[in-house]
Amino acid sequence: MPDALSGLLHDATAVYRFVDFICAFCDRKESQQTYGEASEDFFDYVIELGESTRRFLQSIVDEAKSDPKRIPIYRTNLATIKKCWAELHVFVKPAADGHSLQTPTPFLAFMEQQLSELPSLAGARIVILISPELNYLQYQHSKLKGFASELSRTIPKSPTFPAKLGFIAIPFSQGGTVFTNTLIYHELGHFVFEELNKRRTLNAAITSALTRTLRNAYTSLGYDEKAWCRSQLAIWAEETFCDLFALWVSGPAYSFASIELLSLLGMLGTSGAKDFDSEHPPFAFRFSEHYDQLKKHKWWAAIESMSADHPKLIKEMGAVDPKEYRYEFQELVPAFLELRDAIRDLVKTTVGNRDPGFEAFKEWKSNVHEHLLHGIVPSTSHGKGKQPLAAALINSAFCFYLDSLAELVKKVKDLDPSIVEHRSDIARRVEMWTLKALEDCHLLSRHSQSQAS
Amino acid sequence: MKGSSSETRMKYLSLALFAQRTTRALIDFVRNGDEEPMRKSLKEALTSLRQLSHGETSNVRSFMYYEQVKTLHDMNKAPEEIIALLRSLLDRKGMQRQQRANAEKAIEFFHELEKQALLNCERPQEEIPRGIRQLCQTR
Numbered sequence: 091m092p093d094a095l096s097g098l099l100h101d102a103t104a105v106y107r108f109v110d111f112i113c114a115f116c117d118r119k120e121s122q123q124t125y126g127e128a129s130e131d132f133f134d135y136v137i138e139l140g141e142s143t144r145r146f147l148q149s150i151v152d153e154a155k156s157d158p159k160r161i162p163i164y165r166t167n168l169a170t171i172k173k174c175w176a177e178l179h180v181f182v183k184p185a186a187d188g189h190s191l192q193t194p195t196p197f198l199a200f201m202e203q204q205l206s207e208l209p210s211l212a213g214a215r216i217v218i219l220i221s222p223e224l225n226y227l228q229y230q231h232s233k234l235k236g237f238a239s240e241l242s243r244t245i246p247k248s249p250t251f252p253a254k255l256g257f258i259a260i261p262f263s264q265g266g267t268v269f270t271n272t273l274i275y276h277e278l279g280h281f282v283f284e285e286l287n288k289r290r291t292l293n294a295a296i297t298s299a300l301t302r303t304l305r306n307a308y309t310s311l312g313y314d315e316k317a318w319c320r321s322q323l324a325i326w327a328e329e330t331f332c333d334l335f336a337l338w339v340s341g342p343a344y345s346f347a348s349i350e351l352l353s354l355l356g357m358l359g360t361s362g363a364k365d366f367d368s369e370h371p372p373f374a375f376r377f378s379e380h381y382d383q384l385k386k387h388k389w390w391a392a393i394e395s396m397s398a399d400h401p402k403l404i405k406e407m408g409a410v411d412p413k414e415y416r417y418e419f420q421e422l423v424p425a426f427l428e429l430r431d432a433i434r435d436l437v438k439t440t441v442g443n444r445d446p447g448f449e450a451f452k453e454w455k456s457n458v459h460e461h462l463l464h465g466i467v468p469s470t471s472h473g474k475g476k477q478p479l480a481a482a483l484i485n486s487a488f489c490f491y492l493d494s495l496a497e498l499v500k501k502v503k504d505l506d507p508s509i510v511e512h513r514s515d516i517a518r519r520v521e522m523w524t525l526k527a528l529e530d531c532h533l534l535s536r537h538s539q540s541q542a543s
Numbered sequence: 544m545k546g547s548s549s550e551t552r553m554k555y556l557s558l559a560l561f562a563q564r565t566t567r568a569l570i571d572f573v574r575n576g577d578e579e580p581m582r583k584s585l586k587e588a589l590t591s592l593r594q595l596s597h598g599e600t601s602n603v604r605s606f607m608y609y610e611q612v613k614t615l616h617d618m619n620k621a622p623e624e625i626i627a628l629l630r631s632l633l634d635r636k637g638m639q640r641q642q643r644a645n646a647e648k649a650i651e652f653f654h655e656l657e658k659q660a661l662l663n664c665e666r667p668q669e670e671i672p673r674g675i676r677q678l679c680q681t682r
Contacts (some may be wrong), residue, residue, distance in 0.1 A: 157570075160570065163566060163570075163650070166563075166658055166661070167563050167566075167567075167657075169661055170560060170563055170657060170660075170661060173559075174556050174560065177549060177552060177553055177556060233554060236557060237554075237556060237557050240560040240605070241560060243560070296600075297598075307678050311598075311674055312616070312674055313596060313616070313622065314612050314613050314616035315672045315675055317600070317609045317612035318672050318675060320600055322609075418671070418679075419675060419676075419678075419679045420679070421678070421679060
């Protein structure tokens with residue numbers, strides 16, 4: 091056997107074994123744990139893709155045998171296939187860790203339902219990834235679908251990537267929480283942006299903003315440099331889209347959760363709040379968008395008088411003069427700011443006529459407050475009001491947690507609101523009751539639907 | 544400089560897969576005269592390259608992102624040169640022998656593109672193209 095061919099055969103065998111291991115891992119996990127339907131579909135996709143990949147590897151070797159002068163090409167092909175599987179490998183383990191004992195299942199079911207109600211997203215489902223990162227925003231996966239489609243197009247007879255399948259990552263420490271997990275709505279935004287190809291909608295506005303603000307300096311750039319400028323604006327625009335999407339679908343709970351996370355990471359109040367980086371616009375800009383949308387959707391009047399610092403911080407950060415925003419390449423900032431309206435419009439058309447949830451909050455806030463204050467799961471009034479209770483639960487419970495936790499701690503014998511351990515225990519219970527209420531509402535709604543049909 | 548993220552790597556790999564598909568379609572054409580898959584891939588490539596050379600964002604996923612455009616740029620080949628080559632293949636210019644020779648050139652190009660995408664996938668992310676730095680210094 092010529093050396094080049096035996097080298098190719100060696101490479102193909104190594105890739106085969108790698109793929110085989112991942113498929114066997116998925117198969118084993120499916121039989122050992124309970125997963126949501128979306129995760130099972132993802133594992134099935136990987137297993138099927140594995141079968142077609144193994145056949146493809148053999149066909150590469152067969153082709154190389156009949157055309158040895160092209161062996162260097164086939165070796166490159168194998169290297170690509172191996173790297174692609176290495177990327178899938180990155181997702182398989184966190185997805186395997188996302189079984190039902192590790193995740194806030196009722197909250198995720200609620201989110202899936204909200205997602206399904208949006209235009210063109212009926213039937214959308216979510217695969218849960220358990221991440222070692224505390225920061226939800228650092229786990230990037232929104233390009234997986236496009237990448238998987240390319241893989242399916244390249245490997246003959248491979249399965250198509252399951253339709254409307256999104257991925258969200260939860261820090262492993264936050265599986266049982268509700269409030270911090272409101273940040274997941276931002277991740278859902280990335281899924282929606284990718285799934286509905288919103289980048290394409292923004293392309294014209296991006297090019298036009300660059301041409302208007304940079305003029306000749308932009309038009310005289312090389313094609314790769316122009317692409318860099320467009321890409322940078324598109325990245326910031328997508329982040330802004332995700333924030334506004336999250337805020338529209340989940341309400342101020344998303345702003346509160348953002349403040350909580352930034353506070354935990356020690357990123358609040360630093361001078362960096364005005365700085366763009368290559369992945370995100372500055373917090374000051376992001377919170378100014380929060381502030382505007384909260385006012386537009388009537389939320390602001392209802393939350394500004396809260397005793398917690400959160401609304402004050404949103405307002406303060408949002409009030410930073412855009413002239414103070416900084417970036418290494420300052421020229422791009424005015425071009426990005428020109429996109430504000432286009433992004434807002436894009437969010438509006440994406441969510442369609444979806445109610446931002448304020449009316450439900452107004453109707454149910456006191457009721458939820460009273461329940462939680464007495465240690466009662468706030469689902470007993472389900473089906474009794476004009477607005478759905480589930481839509482108001484998260485925001486009402488979050489407001490309770492921020493403003494009235496001490497009141498509840500005081501009510502419990504031998505507990506002291508100034509003792510961190512006591513507060514922490516009661517906060518955990520408030521989240522549990524909220525999660526239970528979401529589960530109850532979900533079950534009761536399904537029950538009423540089945541009775542009606 | 545920072546290590547490339549999974550998302551960035553997937554952009555490079557999407558391009559590598561596209562290049563691989565095109566190379567294989569071209570090999571099939573040279574070997575068996577199978578024209579249809581080649582035409583489909585070349586049309587996709589041609590549309591993207593034309594949009595890029597006009598300073599527009601490609602609508603085709605394989606060339607939609609900066610990392611993918613950068614890979615093409617890293618090959619030091621003018622898009623116009625490749626556009627002309629692909630155009631001649633799609634227009635069936637020349638005798639069969641000439642067409643095969645053009646197909647071989649295209650195979651070489653797409654194989655290089657796949658290799659460059661794999662190479663960039665491994666490299667730490669380069670933040671800013673030089674031209675942008677110059678632009679900001681002169682303003």
